[in-house]
Amino acid sequence: MTTHPVRFYQVGSFAAGNRLLDDDQRSVQADPNRSNSLDSGHRACQGCGEALGARYALDAAMRATHGQLVAVNATGCLEVFSTPYPETSWRIPWLHSLFGNAPAVATGVAAAMKVKGRRDVRVVAQAGDGGTVDIGLGCLSGMFERNDDVLFICYDNEAYMNTGVQRSGATPPAARTATTEAVGPEPGNVFGQGKDLPRIAMAHDIAYVATATVADLHDLEQKVERAMELRGARYIHILVPCPLGWGSDPSATIRVARLAKETGLFPVFEAENGVVTSASPIRRRTPVEAYLSIQRRYAHLFGEHPHTEVIARLQAIADKNIETYGLLDDEAKQATPEGIDE
Amino acid sequence: MELPFAITLDVGSSRANRTGSWRIERPVYVDRLPPCNDACPAGEDIQGWLYQAEPGDYEAAWRQLTEDNPFPAVMGRICYHPCETACNRAELDEAVGINSVERFLGDLAIDRGWALPPVRDDSGKRVLVIGAGPAGLSATYHLRRLGHHVRLVDSSPQLGGMMRYGIPAYRLPRSVLDAEIARIIALGVDVELGHTVHDIEGERSESGADAVFLAVGAQLGRRVDIPAGDSSRVLDAISVLHRVADDDPPMLGRRVVVYGGGDTAIDAARTARRLGATDAVIVYRRNRERMPAHGDELEEALGEGVTMRWLTTVNRFDNDRLVLEKMRLNDDGFPEPTGEFEEMGADSLILAVGQDTDLSLLERSRGIAVDDGVVGVLPTMMTGENGIFAGGDAVPSARTATVAIGHGRRAARSIDAFVSGHAAEADGERHELATFDRLNTWYYSDAPRTRRPELERVRRQSTFDEVVGGLTEDNALFEARRCLSCGNCFECDNCFGVCPDNAVIKLGPSQRYEIDYDFCKGCGICVQECPCGAIDMVPERI
Numbered sequence: 001m002t003t004h005p006v007r008f009y010q011v012g013s014f015a016a017g018n019r020l021l022d023d024d025q026r027s028v029q030a031d032p033n034r035s036n037s038l039d040s041g042h043r044a045c046q047g048c049g050e051a052l053g054a055r056y057a058l059d060a061a062m063r064a065t066h067g068q069l070v071a072v073n074a075t076g077c078l079e080v081f082s083t084p085y086p087e088t089s090w091r092i093p094w095l096h097s098l099f100g101n102a103p104a105v106a107t108g109v110a111a112a113m114k115v116k117g118r119r120d121v122r123v124v125a126q127a128g129d130g131g132t133v134d135i136g137l138g139c140l141s142g143m144f145e146r147n148d149d150v151l152f153i154c155y156d157n158e159a160y161m162n163t164g165v166q167r168s169g170a171t172p173p174a175a176r177t178a179t180t181e182a183v184g185p186e187p188g189n190v191f192g193q194g195k196d197l198p199r200i201a202m203a204h205d206i207a208y209v210a211t212a213t214v215a216d217l218h219d220l221e222q223k224v225e226r227a228m229e230l231r232g233a234r235y236i237h238i239l240v241p242c243p244l245g246w247g248s249d250p251s252a253t254i255r256v257a258r259l260a261k262e263t264g265l266f267p268v269f270e271a272e273n274g275v276v277t278s279a280s281p282i283r284r285r286t287p288v289e290a291y292l293s294i295q296r297r298y299a300h301l302f303g304e305h306p307h308t309e310v311i312a313r314l315q316a317i318a319d320k321n322i323e324t325y326g327l328l329d330d331e332a333k334q335a336t337p338e339g340i341d342e
Numbered sequence: 343m344e345l346p347f348a349i350t351l352d353v354g355s356s357r358a359n360r361t362g363s364w365r366i367e368r369p370v371y372v373d374r375l376p377p378c379n380d381a382c383p384a385g386e387d388i389q390g391w392l393y394q395a396e397p398g399d400y401e402a403a404w405r406q407l408t409e410d411n412p413f414p415a416v417m418g419r420i421c422y423h424p425c426e427t428a429c430n431r432a433e434l435d436e437a438v439g440i441n442s443v444e445r446f447l448g449d450l451a452i453d454r455g456w457a458l459p460p461v462r463d464d465s466g467k468r469v470l471v472i473g474a475g476p477a478g479l480s481a482t483y484h485l486r487r488l489g490h491h492v493r494l495v496d497s498s499p500q501l502g503g504m505m506r507y508g509i510p511a512y513r514l515p516r517s518v519l520d521a522e523i524a525r526i527i528a529l530g531v532d533v534e535l536g537h538t539v540h541d542i543e544g545e546r547s548e549s550g551a552d553a554v555f556l557a558v559g560a561q562l563g564r565r566v567d568i569p570a571g572d573s574s575r576v577l578d579a580i581s582v583l584h585r586v587a588d589d590d591p592p593m594l595g596r597r598v599v600v601y602g603g604g605d606t607a608i609d610a611a612r613t614a615r616r617l618g619a620t621d622a623v624i625v626y627r628r629n630r631e632r633m634p635a636h637g638d639e640l641e642e643a644l645g646e647g648v649t650m651r652w653l654t655t656v657n658r659f660d661n662d663r664l665v666l667e668k669m670r671l672n673d674d675g676f677p678e679p680t681g682e683f684e685e686m687g688a689d690s691l692i693l694a695v696g697q698d699t700d701l702s703l704l705e706r707s708r709g710i711a712v713d714d715g716v717v718g719v720l721p722t723m724m725t726g727e728n729g730i731f732a733g734g735d736a737v738p739s740a741r742t743a744t745v746a747i748g749h750g751r752r753a754a755r756s757i758d759a760f761v762s763g764h765a766a767e768a769d770g771e772r773h774e775l776a777t778f779d780r781l782n783t784w785y786y787s788d789a790p791r792t793r794r795p796e797l798e799r800v801r802r803q804s805t806f807d808e809v810v811g812g813l814t815e816d817n818a819l820f821e822a823r824r825c826l827s828c829g830n831c832f833e834c835d836n837c838f839g840v841c842p843d844n845a846v847i848k849l850g851p852s853q854r855y856e857i858d859y860d861f862c863k864g865c866g867i868c869v870q871e872c873p874c875g876a877i878d879m880v881p882e883r884i
Contacts, residue, residue: 010825020397029838039357040858041358046364046863251869253865
């Protein structure tokens with residue numbers, strides 16, 4: 001009988017930290033000396049997913065660059081809640097641009113650093129989904145095409161939340177927003193429209209494209225770290241639930257993000273040079289109802305006369321993602337801990 | 343300060359904005375009572391010692407365990423582990439194998455020769471403990487640690503009570519029992535064996551004892567009136583087990599019938615198999631659901647070839663013909679005779695229909711209430727007689743070794759209070775139960791339970807070798823780490839990580855966390871994402 005050492009660590013890498021793991025295996029967020037790039041006192045709503053996602057991503061980037069980081073921020077919630085004049089929540093060099101030109105400004109910062117010979121200083125540009133998939137798409141596509149040395153991060157909360165929850169090109173089908181009211185024969189946002197920006201980014205054949213959620217911290221941090229190892233244009237798309245716009249409980253922000261991934265509605269994967277290299281498998285497969293029913297933006301699908309056909313169409317989207325990205329692979333392997341001889 | 347053109351205010355940090363004022367509910371760290379601890383009759387802090395074992399600090403784990411129970415190696419073999427029945431992990435995959443980790447720690451301690459902590463300075467108080475079974479030895483241990491002098495007497499030639507004379511060696515090897523008892527006696531105990539107490543009051547004054555703990559157990563096998571022929575061999579299970587323990591096994595023959603449905607009936611049948619019986623049949627009046635014996639024991643017995651006759655009673659025993667009567671359960675679940683009879687051949691009949699306590703030593707103690715053959719006690723374990731306490735099988739209880747050990751511990755505390763003249767230390771405020779619905783099980787790694795190897799069936803049918811093996815260190819560590827730490831922070835850093843407002847302060851290893859209420863907006867994410875349910879949300883007073 002061969003024996004292997006037991007590798008089992010109670011919460012493994014699911015939780016932020018774990019006293020049973022070595023420090024270097026814990027997340028950046030478990031480090032009491034993390035940079036807290038986005039400081040306390042910001043005006044984001046209770047339970048804001050974007051505030052969380054921004055700190056996760058930028059703290060990871062700060063560690064990866066040893067603190068040599070500049071961030072360019074498009075207009076949007078993140079900018080508004082973090083910098084009401086004259087206060088700032090940013091503990092990193094931070095520039096605010098217009099709504100649509102953050103990628104171009106970031107290109108400029110990267111060029112300036114190159115001229116100054118500061119290859120050690122890295123540039124991150126960040127925006128919400130409106131600033132990324134709609135208003136800033138031209139500049140972003142140009143930045144990708146020129147392969148400028150910028151990591152662009154989109155915090156996707158699936159609508160224009162700052163201005164009052166209007167539909168964006170990232171709003172999912174059937175979701176209620178202020179401009180896609182839950183009225184008429186097909187209430188909420190229409191099916192068949194909208195933009196899948198990670199795939200658009202991949203079509204530019206840039207070095208690195210990844211998706212992540214605030215529900216899987218280790219995965220998110222590893223992707224930021226990987227992105228900072230590479231040069232050229234890179235793109236990370238992070239799903240950040242918005243309690244206000246989605247009508248979810250502020251305490252449920254991470255749970256909602258987790259369900260987005262576990263249902264298959266939000267595929268979590270990474271791609272290099274235009275090719276998908278890995279996908280995070282679903283651990284506990286869940287029907288889409290579990291995700292939809294805890295958000296008031298989908299409330300019209302439920303109640304006394306549920307729109308089962310709409311729910312079925314959304315389930316079909318999830319099923320297609322599962323098939324396209326192979327999200328059920330390795331499930332069986334995960335269930336068995338390594339190194340146990342029975 | 344000179345400000346640039348069109349700038350009228352100095353730049354400042356958003357920390358000036360105390361967003362804590364938005365809050366209408368606040369998160370508060372709590373400790374809840376894990377269901378294992380709640381269920382442990384011996385009062386162990388199971389979650390606590392598993393926590394110590396998780397990083398591999400087995401000695402610390404063992405020390406924490408023995409704060410409450412000096413018998414981990416014994417418990418790890420014979421305890422019916424109500425902790426595992428209560429374990430929240432059972433709802434996730436399978437209960438944590440607490441019992442096997444306990445055994446691992448107990449065996450390791452014996453192997454490494456770890457000693458129990460030194461006793462306190464002599465208190466000058468003397469306690470007489472009557473009965474050296476689990477209750478008496480547990481009380482002795484705790485009393486010695488508190489600095490009291492203990493005189494421990496027992497009528498048997500050896501220490502251990504039913505752990506030695508009732509539990510067969512294939513479940514509890516004597517070397518293990520001896521080692522754990524020796525550790526207690528090494529604390530300095532005045533032991534007198536082969537000494538039967540006939541009068542508790544007289545013995546008390548002779549010993550000059552300030553208090554007495556009565557733990558004489560239930561040593562008398564109960565008999566039922568079964569018509570039997572002159573040459574029919576009828577024995578009681580307790581005597582059979584006692585004689586086997588004394589290395590003087592009775593002749594049972596090849597066809598042995600055991601009458602009864604408790605753990606003792608099963609022990610007797612399994613022992614009969616080992617003494618050479620080809621047929622060991624347990625006859626029980628009720629069905630399996632109503633059998634008081636523990637499921638694990640029954641499974642092991644069936645695995646060894648013991649057979650069951652459910653809903654059957656013994657009518658009479660004519661020489662080697664046993665007449666059985668079929669029973670049925672009435673609407674209230676009581677067995678009723680059916681008038682249907684059958685016969686089977688049997689060489690001996692072992693009665694395992696309950697045990698009684700010999701309380702003749704109490705005849706002169708009018709203050710002590712005896713009801714239904716057992717001694718009545720207060721929650722402090724004190725009898726009606728001032729300074730006389732009782733526990734174990736001699737008081738109303740589930741009559742397991744673990745319960746007895748818990749009695750010993752509780753009685754020791756009460757005795758300490760009594761002889762020292764201070765009020766009995768209250769058990770402390772019990773935390774609310776850490777229920778399964780409070781856990782966020784997403785965060786726990788998937789991990790099925792590690793099984794203890796069982797001796798091959800054939801081998802254990804003929805010998806008294808131990809049946810259930812122990813875990814290796816790797817497996818024990820794995821098993822300990824399956825603990826969910828229900829209701830008690832285990833420092834996973836999740837609250838610290840998931841706060842969108844950086845309002846959780848990490849205080850450092852084993853210092854846990856603190857909420858920064860200046861900035862906590864009260865969103866409750868930390869509460870939802872705490873794996874073990876150690877944070878509560880409470881309304882703010884506005």
